[in-house]
Amino acid sequence: xxxxxxxxGSAPKATAGAQIDIRGVSHWFEVSGGVLQVLDGVDLxxxxxxxxxxLGPSGCGKSTLLRLVAGLExxxxxxxxxxxxxxxxxxxxxxxxxxxxxxYPWRSVxxxxxxxxxxxxxxxxxxxRVDEALRLVGLTEFAKAFPHHLSGGxxxxxxxxxxxxxxxxxxxxxxxxGKLDSLTRIAMQSELVNLWQRAGFSALLVTHDVEEALFLAxxxxxxxxxxxxxxxxIAVDLPYPRHRGDARLAALRHEALKHLGLDATW
Amino acid sequence: MTxxxxxxxxxxxxxxxxxxxxPAPRPxxxxxxxxxSVSPALRAAVPSGVWPAGLxxxxxxxxxxxxxxxxxxxxxxxxxxAFTEEFGIAxxxxxxxxxxxxxxxxxxxxLSHALRPAGQWLVALAVVFAVWEAATAKLGVLPSPFFxxxxxxxxxxxEDWQRLGLSTxxxxxxxxxxxxxxxxxxxxxxxxxxxxRIAGYWVHPLLRFLGPVPxxxxxxxxxxxxxxxxxAAVFLVGLATFFPVAxxxxxxxxxxxxxxxDVARTLGASERFLVLRVAIPAALPQVFVGLFxxxxxxxxxxxxxxxxxVKAGLGWYLQWAQGWAAYAxxxxxxxxxxxxxxxxxxxxxxxxxxxxxxQKGTVKW
Numbered sequence: 001x002x003x004x005x006x007x008x009g010s011a012p013k014a015t016a017g018a019q020i021d022i023r024g025v026s027h028w029f030e031v032s033g034g035v036l037q038v039l040d041g042v043d044l045x046x047x048x049x050x051x052x053x054x055l056g057p058s059g060c061g062k063s064t065l066l067r068l069v070a071g072l073e074x075x076x077x078x079x080x081x082x083x084x085x086x087x088x089x090x091x092x093x094x095x096x097x098x099x100x101x102x103x104y105p106w107r108s109v110x111x112x113x114x115x116x117x118x119x120x121x122x123x124x125x126x127x128x129r130v131d132e133a134l135r136l137v138g139l140t141e142f143a144k145a146f147p148h149h150l151s152g153g154x155x156x157x158x159x160x161x162x163x164x165x166x167x168x169x170x171x172x173x174x175x176x177x178g179k180l181d182s183l184t185r186i187a188m189q190s191e192l193v194n195l196w197q198r199a200g201f202s203a204l205l206v207t208h209d210v211e212e213a214l215f216l217a218x219x220x221x222x223x224x225x226x227x228x229x230x231x232x233x234i235a236v237d238l239p240y241p242r243h244r245g246d247a248r249l250a251a252l253r254h255e256a257l258k259h260l261g262l263d264a265t266w
Numbered sequence: 267m268t269x270x271x272x273x274x275x276x277x278x279x280x281x282x283x284x285x286x287x288x289p290a291p292r293p294x295x296x297x298x299x300x301x302x303s304v305s306p307a308l309r310a311a312v313p314s315g316v317w318p319a320g321l322x323x324x325x326x327x328x329x330x331x332x333x334x335x336x337x338x339x340x341x342x343x344x345x346x347x348a349f350t351e352e353f354g355i356a357x358x359x360x361x362x363x364x365x366x367x368x369x370x371x372x373x374x375x376x377l378s379h380a381l382r383p384a385g386q387w388l389v390a391l392a393v394v395f396a397v398w399e400a401a402t403a404k405l406g407v408l409p410s411p412f413f414x415x416x417x418x419x420x421x422x423x424x425e426d427w428q429r430l431g432l433s434t435x436x437x438x439x440x441x442x443x444x445x446x447x448x449x450x451x452x453x454x455x456x457x458x459x460x461x462x463r464i465a466g467y468w469v470h471p472l473l474r475f476l477g478p479v480p481x482x483x484x485x486x487x488x489x490x491x492x493x494x495x496x497x498a499a500v501f502l503v504g505l506a507t508f509f510p511v512a513x514x515x516x517x518x519x520x521x522x523x524x525x526x527x528d529v530a531r532t533l534g535a536s537e538r539f540l541v542l543r544v545a546i547p548a549a550l551p552q553v554f555v556g557l558f559x560x561x562x563x564x565x566x567x568x569x570x571x572x573x574x575x576v577k578a579g580l581g582w583y584l585q586w587a588q589g590w591a592a593y594a595x596x597x598x599x600x601x602x603x604x605x606x607x608x609x610x611x612x613x614x615x616x617x618x619x620x621x622x623x624x625q626k627g628t629v630k631w
Contacts, residue, residue: 072532090531090532091532091534092534095533096529096532098528098529100525102523104544104548106550108624115529116534119535119536119539162533166533
């Protein structure tokens with residue numbers, strides 16, 4: 001089932017994706033001289049196989065929400081559950097792709113992609129899956145290269161392959177394209193849609209690029225300033241592959257900017 | 267990680283001037299069949315013919331040989347320096363070899379390729395030998411027995427090679443035992459205090475207080491407590507290695523970027539995996555800086571310990587030679603020591619280059 005999810009099919013497979021339920025999550029950080037609230041009563045559901053984008057101003061707490069969903073930190077109050085089970089710790093069924101590719105410089109591309117399988121002790125039996133993941137992101141020839149030989153876009157594709165090789169139920173994307181140049185970013189957005197449609201995982205994307213959120217997601221959640229609460233929800237009712245010049249996308253973009261209080265320049 | 271690179275860069279930079287890059291292969295980059303169509307100026311630059319620096323070096327060595335053989339030694343009140351003739355003949359042989367290589371140029375193959383970058387050094391070496399020979403054996407400006415001409419080193423090796431060899435072997439054994447034990451202990455200590463908060467709480471103050479004490483200051487104490495002077499010396503050499511390795515391993519582990527751990531944890535890594543596959547590889551560049559510093563410190567403690575109490579090794583040989591006013595033997599031992607230490611450092615750098623081949627732009631020793 002694992003291999004099938006990676007290699008075949010073009011339509012999203014609802015069974016492969018996780019259902020994520022975020023209920024009443026608030027979160028505080030301890031800072032010098034007190035506490036800082038970053039999340040305020042966030043309620044959000046990600047349906048299996050759904051692509052949800054979190055859109056919000058810089059520093060509003062989007063990334064914190066992702067860290068909580070990934071299980072890297074516990075929420076101060078509220079619950080987060082995956083398929084009904086509460087999330088208490090990191091799990092390879094939820095893979096995070098960070099803004100920086102954070103490839104290990106001492107490992108070759110192949111070994112970087114193999115990281116998750118090695119960590120779970122299944123690399124020996126599943127070596128073919130590493131090659132398959134590299135093929136998916138088009139980096140087969142670079143398997144032996146070291147990260148410092150890669151461009152930013154290639155490094156981020158390796159990070160994607162490193163996530164996909166684990167056949168995640170949920171892909172958590174923390175501004176994964178934020179540091180790429182705009183041309184690479186456009187290309188990678190299409191690749192991301194392709195990978196998502198093939199593998200059928202649920203995806204939770206944090207971005208502050210309105211166009212990116214609308215181009216990729218089924219649903220865009222607009223967050224308020226810190227402490228973040230859900231300000232608006234925009235359903236993007238357009239089929240994939242989407243076209244950037246679509247008039248409907250432009251209208252939704254206007255709406256999203258209005259929620260962010262940035263529509264003065266429209 | 268960057269600091270590790272910078273430190274090694276700085277360390278290596280002092281030595282980087284020695285091996286000049288070989289100028290030979292560069293103009294040969296275009297395929298051979300295009301050589302006919304290349305402009306004459308470029309063709310002249312192709313070093314297919316004679317090797318000028320080699321010929322110059324040959325002349326220098328010839329001069330050294332003639333100086334040694336034709337200029338009589340100044341009488342020093344006792345028998346003449348042995349091996350003067352052999353030294354002269356050897357330098358003439360070097361001159362002849364260099365002459366042949368100089369004429370043949372690149373046609374001489376591998377040997378010429380290896381020697382070519384050292385052309386200027388070969389000239390300088392002959393000049394230094396000539397000045398040395400003239401100042402000691404020929405003019406007596408530097409008086410015996412405190413100074414000895416180059417040929418006396420041949421004499422020492424001929425007369426005393428067994429004792430010198432044995433001393434070298436003893437030093438190597440002591441160094442190997444002390445360095446390996448110290449490095450191992452330092453590495454484990456560094457990893458544990460870098461990783462575990464409890465280990466850091468208990469070990470860190472100890473390391474801070476006792477680590478900077480020069481190991482040789484503990485010499486009398488160690489000789490008193492240890493069952494044998496050899497064990498004491500192993501302990502001290504180990505201690506000298508331990509401190510820099512522990513501190514740099516610790517700082518390497520502590521400075522691993524948090525996101526490296528986040529990535530591994532979300533991929534399902536265990537604590538063990540985080541230490542062995544993330545923290546340690548990420549800290550390795552720093553560990554090698556520590557090993558480099560530890561090796562340097564261990565040399566100094568090794569020789570001190572051998573001079574103070576261990577009855578074997580190169581340090582002991584130095585003391586012994588000085589006691590007998592056998593200064594030529596002392597110089598020979600110093601040469602062996604220089605070769606040994608430099609060789610070991612080179613070896614360490616070779617290992618580092620192999621282990622850290624993923625790093626870009628590291629200094630070549």
